[in-house]
Amino acid sequence: MGRRTLLLGTILTLPLLGFVVLMAAPELDVHWQHEPIHFWMILGVALLNVALGMASSEAARERGDVRLFFVSLALLVSAEFFALHALATPGVLTSGPNAGFFIATPIGLLLAAGFAAVSALELRRDDLLWRWHRPLRAAVLALAVGWAAWSLAELPPLDATPPEEAPTWLAVLVPFAVAAYGFAAFRYWKLYRERRRELPLAVSVAFVLLAEALVAVAFSRSWHASWWEWHVLLTLAFGAIVIAARREFRSARSLTQTFDGLYLERTLERLDRRQSEAIGGLAAAARRGDDVGGVASRLRDEGFTGEEINMLERSAAELSRVDALLRRYVGPQLADRLGSDPGLEELGGTEREVTALFADLVGFTPFTEGRPAADVVTMLNAYWEVVVPIVVEREGGLIDRFAGDAILALFNALGGQPDHPSRAARAAIAIMERSEHVRAGHDDWPRFRVGVETGVVVVGNVGAGEQQTFSAIGDAMNVAARLQSLAPPGRVAIGPVTWARIATEAEAEPLGDVDLKGKSRSVEAHLLVSIAR
Numbered sequence: 001m002g003r004r005t006l007l008l009g010t011i012l013t014l015p016l017l018g019f020v021v022l023m024a025a026p027e028l029d030v031h032w033q034h035e036p037i038h039f040w041m042i043l044g045v046a047l048l049n050v051a052l053g054m055a056s057s058e059a060a061r062e063r064g065d066v067r068l069f070f071v072s073l074a075l076l077v078s079a080e081f082f083a084l085h086a087l088a089t090p091g092v093l094t095s096g097p098n099a100g101f102f103i104a105t106p107i108g109l110l111l112a113a114g115f116a117a118v119s120a121l122e123l124r125r126d127d128l129l130w131r132w133h134r135p136l137r138a139a140v141l142a143l144a145v146g147w148a149a150w151s152l153a154e155l156p157p158l159d160a161t162p163p164e165e166a167p168t169w170l171a172v173l174v175p176f177a178v179a180a181y182g183f184a185a186f187r188y189w190k191l192y193r194e195r196r197r198e199l200p201l202a203v204s205v206a207f208v209l210l211a212e213a214l215v216a217v218a219f220s221r222s223w224h225a226s227w228w229e230w231h232v233l234l235t236l237a238f239g240a241i242v243i244a245a246r247r248e249f250r251s252a253r254s255l256t257q258t259f260d261g262l263y264l265e266r267t268l269e270r271l272d273r274r275q276s277e278a279i280g281g282l283a284a285a286a287r288r289g290d291d292v293g294g295v296a297s298r299l300r301d302e303g304f305t306g307e308e309i310n311m312l313e314r315s316a317a318e319l320s321r322v323d324a325l326l327r328r329y330v331g332p333q334l335a336d337r338l339g340s341d342p343g344l345e346e347l348g349g350t351e352r353e354v355t356a357l358f359a360d361l362v363g364f365t366p367f368t369e370g371r372p373a374a375d376v377v378t379m380l381n382a383y384w385e386v387v388v389p390i391v392v393e394r395e396g397g398l399i400d401r402f403a404g405d406a407i408l409a410l411f412n413a414l415g416g417q418p419d420h421p422s423r424a425a426r427a428a429i430a431i432m433e434r435s436e437h438v439r440a441g442h443d444d445w446p447r448f449r450v451g452v453e454t455g456v457v458v459v460g461n462v463g464a465g466e467q468q469t470f471s472a473i474g475d476a477m478n479v480a481a482r483l484q485s486l487a488p489p490g491r492v493a494i495g496p497v498t499w500a501r502i503a504t505e506a507e508a509e510p511l512g513d514v515d516l517k518g519k520s521r522s523v524e525a526h527l528l529v530s531i532a533r
Helices: 003-024 035-063 066-086 104-119 126-130 133-153 168-195 198-219 225-252 265-288 292-301 306-330 332-340 364-368 373-394 420-439 475-486 496-502
Strands: 348-362 398-403 406-411 447-464 467-473 492-494 506-514 523-531
Touching (some): 003 198, 035 225, 104 198, 265 292, 420 447, 420 496, 475 492, 496 523
Parallel strands (some): 447 492
Antiparallel strands (some): 348 406
């Protein structure tokens, strides 16, 4: 455990220790009643976080992200019922104490604990929950309105006189809610350690504070120091998320990008593909000399905001420039072969066994969003400067294409490399090693993961007229790409054919039979550890 983690944990336990002291020494739990401060502090904080909950809910809707949606429900329901508690201040809506408003905060905190725990689960069928996102949000909003109306009407069971202390049923439910908050806080702490973004840390801290506030709600006495403590804890919890969200927004300048640190990995991968396709379309239009305004208009119709399109246009321009600079690395072998064999430029192909290497940067989307395009290009330049020579010059591979943050390389595409599985494996290991050296000192830079597989493909020219490209078509490339998505960051996943060819000279960890998208049968995969040079 690091010193910062220990320090943060110590700080977060202080409120609970202070509450225990107040309970153990009643003479310290002094009475102080000030209705104006109570009303305006609670109402202001609550309404601010209702707005934050609605904003995060809207971002979740635009991105289709279940995790952020349930975080937004936790914010909404706790903030709404906190606002209702403000209305319990004598002389605001009622002349005296009101039972419904009195227990509004613990009701909101109990419901929020459930939403917090659901948001922290690894949901494999999140699409099923997403179908209910509109009714759920409407129910949360309607519940607060209905609770307020029922409380004002003093209908049973909210017609009783509020007790000095919280009811027994609340004390029974508190341990379950605290466990839910603790589980959620732990999962968001892990997310913060993985992504190093402020919002997951703020959410983790907020859930710890909400759990402590719930404990104080259950056992404190009205208008005493212990009672004021949970008001302060709720304020701090909401404030932590507001401050983190504000800092993220100032960096991202976009509502949806503000919450990137909380999105599910599936959401980020989908956004990554969507953004890569958009950048590719803009870059292709620029290379052809077409008006990029038409592409930008199509992107706007697809839901991209004006800020996102501006960022994509800048990135596409910079990446096009980088692509032009890298073309001298892409095909030296192919250029030499075309000079010696002009017939190679004719349309058509030849069946040949090759080994495909697919490398991609994990976390490219959250890295690029909110950063100047120049920073993105600097990162890509640094990586490509070491990756391309490894593939082309050291191991004699042919780079089939760049796709923003990904690269597809082929070995034996032009023949004459009977040891192509070994070449690809050595290149993959070298890419991991060299890229980690480049990444040293840049902990926020995305990391490579690589997939490798061997198989028979058709290599040759495809296209029509003046628009042709030398490429390969076959299952090996698809399997390599799918294996890459299974590899952990910084690791290399290899398919069964490649492993069979290099097993005598390499060391690997078995992954077992894995299911790959688009494959009717499972594939035996390994994580490559090393290979003889």
